[in-house]
Amino acid sequence: MSMPSKWEIAQFWEQGRNRDEFAPHLSLVEPCCFACGWFSECWEEKTPRARWRRARLERAHIVPRSLGGPDTADNLLLLCRPCHEDSPDWADPRQMARWIATRAERPSKEVETFQAWFAAASEAPEFRDAVASVATEQNAQERVMDLLQGLMAQAGTHFAVGTSPGTRVAVLRTAAERIRSWDKHGMSDG
Numbered sequence: 765m766s767m768p769s770k771w772e773i774a775q776f777w778e779q780g781r782n783r784d785e786f787a788p789h790l791s792l793v794e795p796c797c798f799a800c801g802w803f804s805e806c807w808e809e810k811t812p813r814a815r816w817r818r819a820r821l822e823r824a825h826i827v828p829r830s831l832g833g834p835d836t837a838d839n840l841l842l843l844c845r846p847c848h849e850d851s852p853d854w855a856d857p858r859q860m861a862r863w864i865a866t867r868a869e870r871p872s873k874e875v876e877t878f879q880a881w882f883a884a885a886s887e888a889p890e891f892r893d894a895v896a897s898v899a900t901e902q903n904a905q906e907r908v909m910d911l912l913q914g915l916m917a918q919a920g921t922h923f924a925v926g927t928s929p930g931t932r933v934a935v936l937r938t939a940a941e942r943i944r945s946w947d948k949h950g951m952s953d954g
């Protein structure tokens with residue numbers, strides 16, 4: 765017997781009697797981790813079925829296969845990677861429900877990225893000051909965004925981590941130096 769698809773699992777829990785215990789964050793429209801609510805983005809897909817198929821969520825057994833748990837929708841949840849790794853492998857399903865009930869919510873990828881940049885900005889206060897010094901100039905916002913995008917394109921990435929916290933700080937500090945070198949009153953000419 766083959767495992768049910770992610771979409772089939774989502775549909776099962778949408779109507780499931782124990783939905784509140786095992787899938788408190790479930791919404792069929794937007795694929796998300798049942799345990800922490802993390803949104804997996806696949807917005808280019810038109811139908812919910814296609815979004816769930818491509819969602820970066822893993823099928824996780826409530827009762828593990830090694831302890832006799834079946835590959836059926838009522839024994840499978842959709843979890844993000846960190847939740848799947850932390851979840852209990854235990855024969856009593858109530859332990860999974862209790863674990864989900866106390867699992868902290870995790871924001872979406874976009875919010876995590878925003879928070880990472882916000883943290884970097886507190887490490888590079890000169891960037892905020894430089895932006896403030898040009899705030900009243902024409903096209904300042906577009907020029908700052910172009911500058912940041914250009915610097916990000918020059919940054920390296922850590923394997924499997926993407927942009928590291930130190931890289932974000934370096935980008936903001938470099939941007940601050942560049943903004944300070946702008947000719948303040950010739951901005952709209954460039």
Ligand SMILES: [Zn+2]
Pocket residue numbers: 797798799800801802843844845846847848870
């Ligand atoms: Zn999760």
